Amino acid sequence: MPLAFTPSTLVLAVEIAATAAFALSGLMAGARKRLDAVGLVVVAGLAAFGGGTLRDVLLDRRPFFWVEHANWLWALLVLCVGAMLFLRKRHLALTERAMQWPDALGLGLFTATGTQLALSLGQPALVAVLMGVISAVCGGVLRDIVCNDIPSAFHDHRPYAVCAFVGGWAVVGAHALAWPESAALLVGAGLTSGLRALALARDFRLPVWR
Amino acid sequence: MPLAFTPSTLVLAVEIAATAAFALSGLMAGARKRLDAVGLVVVAGLAAFGGGTLRDVLLDRRPFFWVEHANWLWALLVLCVGAMLFLRKRHLALTERAMQWPDALGLGLFTATGTQLALSLGQPALVAVLMGVISAVCGGVLRDIVCNDIPSAFHDHRPYAVCAFVGGWAVVGAHALAWPESAALLVGAGLTSGLRALALARDFRLPVWR
Amino acid sequence: MPLAFTPSTLVLAVEIAATAAFALSGLMAGARKRLDAVGLVVVAGLAAFGGGTLRDVLLDRRPFFWVEHANWLWALLVLCVGAMLFLRKRHLALTERAMQWPDALGLGLFTATGTQLALSLGQPALVAVLMGVISAVCGGVLRDIVCNDIPSAFHDHRPYAVCAFVGGWAVVGAHALAWPESAALLVGAGLTSGLRALALARDFRLPVWR
Numbered sequence: 001m002p003l004a005f006t007p008s009t010l011v012l013a014v015e016i017a018a019t020a021a022f023a024l025s026g027l028m029a030g031a032r033k034r035l036d037a038v039g040l041v042v043v044a045g046l047a048a049f050g051g052g053t054l055r056d057v058l059l060d061r062r063p064f065f066w067v068e069h070a071n072w073l074w075a076l077l078v079l080c081v082g083a084m085l086f087l088r089k090r091h092l093a094l095t096e097r098a099m100q101w102p103d104a105l106g107l108g109l110f111t112a113t114g115t116q117l118a119l120s121l122g123q124p125a126l127v128a129v130l131m132g133v134i135s136a137v138c139g140g141v142l143r144d145i146v147c148n149d150i151p152s153a154f155h156d157h158r159p160y161a162v163c164a165f166v167g168g169w170a171v172v173g174a175h176a177l178a179w180p181e182s183a184a185l186l187v188g189a190g191l192t193s194g195l196r197a198l199a200l201a202r203d204f205r206l207p208v209w210r
Numbered sequence: 211m212p213l214a215f216t217p218s219t220l221v222l223a224v225e226i227a228a229t230a231a232f233a234l235s236g237l238m239a240g241a242r243k244r245l246d247a248v249g250l251v252v253v254a255g256l257a258a259f260g261g262g263t264l265r266d267v268l269l270d271r272r273p274f275f276w277v278e279h280a281n282w283l284w285a286l287l288v289l290c291v292g293a294m295l296f297l298r299k300r301h302l303a304l305t306e307r308a309m310q311w312p313d314a315l316g317l318g319l320f321t322a323t324g325t326q327l328a329l330s331l332g333q334p335a336l337v338a339v340l341m342g343v344i345s346a347v348c349g350g351v352l353r354d355i356v357c358n359d360i361p362s363a364f365h366d367h368r369p370y371a372v373c374a375f376v377g378g379w380a381v382v383g384a385h386a387l388a389w390p391e392s393a394a395l396l397v398g399a400g401l402t403s404g405l406r407a408l409a410l411a412r413d414f415r416l417p418v419w420r
Numbered sequence: 421m422p423l424a425f426t427p428s429t430l431v432l433a434v435e436i437a438a439t440a441a442f443a444l445s446g447l448m449a450g451a452r453k454r455l456d457a458v459g460l461v462v463v464a465g466l467a468a469f470g471g472g473t474l475r476d477v478l479l480d481r482r483p484f485f486w487v488e489h490a491n492w493l494w495a496l497l498v499l500c501v502g503a504m505l506f507l508r509k510r511h512l513a514l515t516e517r518a519m520q521w522p523d524a525l526g527l528g529l530f531t532a533t534g535t536q537l538a539l540s541l542g543q544p545a546l547v548a549v550l551m552g553v554i555s556a557v558c559g560g561v562l563r564d565i566v567c568n569d570i571p572s573a574f575h576d577h578r579p580y581a582v583c584a585f586v587g588g589w590a591v592v593g594a595h596a597l598a599w600p601e602s603a604a605l606l607v608g609a610g611l612t613s614g615l616r617a618l619a620l621a622r623d624f625r626l627p628v629w630r
Contacts, residue, residue: 030574036626038581039574053478058263060272062480070544084629124280141356146561148570150358154240154249161248206246209294268473270482334490351566360568364450364459371458416456419504 011109018106021099023048023076026143027083028092033147041080043143048076051139055114055131059121100200108193110136111164112185115171129168132188137161157206159199167192221319228316231309233258233286236353237293238302243357251290253353258286261349265324265341269331310410318403320346321374322395325381339378342398347371367416369409377402431529438526441519443468443496446563447503448512453567461500463563468496471559475534475551479541520620528613530556531584532605535591549588552608557581577626579619587612 026047030040049066056064066072087095114135118128137153137160144151153160171188179187198204236257240250259276266274276282297305324345328338347363347370354361363370381398389397408414446467450460469486476484486492507515534555538548557573557580564571573580590611594604618624 031629033570033575035570035574036577037629038626039571040629042574042581057267057477058274060270060480064478067543067547070546073546073550123277126280126283127277130283145355145565146571146574148358148568150243150245151249151356154245154252154356155243157246161252206248209241209247209250267477268484270480333487336490336493337487340493355565358568360453360455361459361566364455364462364566365453367456371462416458419451419457419460 014105014109017102018109019048019072020079021102021106022139023079024083024095024099025103025140027080027087028096029143029147029149031092035147037084039146040084041077043146044080045073045076046146047139047143049139050142051110051135051137052114054138054142055118055135058134059118059123059131061117061121101197104193104196104200105189107136107160107164107196108167108189108191111167111192112171112188115168115188116175116181116185119172119175125169125172129165129172132168132171133161133164136164136192157208159195159204159206162206163192163195163199166195224315224319227312228319229258229282230289231312231316232349233289234293234305234309235313235350237290237297238306239353239357239359241302245357247294249356250294251287253356254290255283255286256356257349257353259349260352261320261345261347262324264348264352265328265345268344269328269333269341271327271331311407314403314406314410315399317346317370317374317406318377318399318401321377321402322381322398325378325398326385326391326395329382329385335379335382339375339382342378342381343371343374346374346402367418369405369414369416372416373402373405373409376405434525434529437522438529439468439492440499441522442526442559443499444503444515444519445523445560447500447507448516449563449567449569451512455567457504459566460504461497463566464500465493465496466566467559467563469559470562471530471555471557472534474558474562475538475555478554479538479543479551481537481541521617524613524616524620525609527556527580527584527616528587528609528611531587531612532591532608535588535608536595536601536605539592539595545589545592549585549592552588552591553581553584556584556612577628579624579626580616582626583612583615583619586615 023044026044027040029047030043033039035043049064049072052065056062111132113132115128115132118131119125123131140153141151144153167188170191171184174184174187233254236254237250239257240253243249245253259274259282262275266272321342323342325338325342328341329335333341350363351361354363377398377400380401381394384394384397443464446464447460449467450463453459455463469484469492472485476482531552533552535548535552538551539545543551560573561571564573587608591604591608594607599607
């Protein structure tokens with residue numbers, strides 16, 4: 001790998017930060033439910049890798065990301081052990097707030113790459129967008145199901161999957177315009193993360209069904 | 211498509227009515243749990259397409275029904291938006307009661323087609339019946355798991371999966387007698403739906419384990 | 421099959437006892453939640469076959485064990501009906517205690533065979549161990565999710581998945597040393613079951629995160 005700062009270094013940095021944010025969201029959800037150490041690691045792993053794995057099962061794609069690059073599993077273990085050693089209850093609220101921003105970046109990145117991947121496998125547009133949304137959102141859904149909660153992505157009335165849905169269509173649009181892949185990813189990820197950041201900053205709510 | 215009324219038109223009409231009934235069951239379960247708009251669409255989609263998708267994952271069959279015919283996904287979105295715009299709380303009980311009958315038709319149709327499909331892939335009889343039951347029942351199971359309820363199919367002491375199980379064996383029997391496929395489907399679907407309708411009309415209960 | 425007592429007879433006996441213990445754990449969890457007869461059979465089946473099935477879905481392996489040997493499904497049905505006819509509430513606590521030991525044997529057997537299987541498919545070491553743990557543990561996890569509980573494997577602070585994790589690495593080690601397959605299985609299963617039995621006998625607890 002070159003020493004100079006390249007786009008792929010940036011993508012890798014975003015990917016690491018976002019995966020860590022997803023894993024920490026799992027750790028904190030598990031801690032709130034007083035899971036044991038095994039449960040914490042599993043829930044962190046589901047939050048971090050569950051969405052992409054579900055997407056790959058639906059697309060019948062093997063090997064999984066974490067099988068091809070098993071180092072991510074080791075990194076997850078190290079992260080969990082480190083968090084259990086060094087994080088204390090008084091850090092949780094702060095960590096949760098700090099994690100919102102890498103989480104928003106991850107929402108964008110995983111939506112864009114998931115949509116792009118499904119398009120490259122010849123899936124129809126709506127299905128590709130759905131696969132992008134699943135990649136980005138279903139890790140948190142599985143985390144909440146195992147923690148015996150209604151998934152917060154379906155329940156907290158804040159735009160999360162909706163941002164991913166819009167961003168996925170941006171990738172589809174860029175693809176239809178024959179833009180280069182990197183531009184499509186950038187637009188999709190940027191739009192998704194931007195919408196999410198805006199929703200967080202302005203405290204947007206989803207419309208309510210009476 | 212010919213303008214005349216043909217059996218396949220009838221099957222399509224039953225399929226549309228049944229899928230809508232399944233989706234509405236998801237919408238209503240989600241509304242009861244106060245899910246947001248995203249959650250309502252997801253739970254409606256799981257209730258409508260989750261059973262067939264799980265069957266296809268288990269049988270390692272691609273593309274999924276809703277990938278090959280992505281129009282069904284658009285129809286689901288339209289149905290959800292329409293229901294959110296026009297259904298009000300006072301309609302819910304009535305809708306629920308009205309949905310019992312297309313739901314019973316769907317139970318029969320999806321059981322029969324699921325069993326037939328598994329038989330045509332060379333699965334053993336009991337496995338084929340199981341695949342039929344999964345197609346018809348597991349959408350509702352996934353709906354209830356996401357809504358953080360014990361699945362009502364496992365808990366309400368009313369014959370539902372049992373009707374599908376019996377009807378699945380009818381398909382297997384017709385297949386063993388080398389009946390034409392349409393006759394097997396008709397017998398299986400009719401027996402399943404008939405049993406379910408009878409169970410609803412007479413308020414049958416499953417035996418209780420002391 | 422020869423009449424003499426052979427290692428494979430022993431393995432089969434352990435497999436039957438362990439699968440029955442897993443299924444009974446499902447029956448008892450379902451009974452505690454007052455599931456109906458359908459729910460009891462489903463939860464027993466998930467507890468018995470869910471872990472191996474999830475492993476096979478992740479490894480994209482077909483046919484499933486219970487498709488190739490559909491007799492196991494019939495045996496499950498017979499076991500469930502028998503238990504519903506003959507087990508009474510006053511037997512439950514006793515059954516639960518008695519089941520701990522075949523359950524510990526099953527934990528070892530399914531971990532070792534799952535790890536071995538993944539290694540033989542060329543999976544990396546950590547992934548193979550994970551597949552062994554999933555085979556042995558995720559049946560109970562699915563059982564608890566359907567019963568709307570936090571999975572006890574993640575919550576009860578007792579070593580269960582941890583024993584499987586250690587035993588899985590023993591299989592990997594034996595494989596790396598080019599030991600014969602039966603020796604690798606024996607060491608992995610023995611170590612897992614032994615650790616679990618020790619943890620039960622000494623009432624070990626997992627460390628708590630403050």
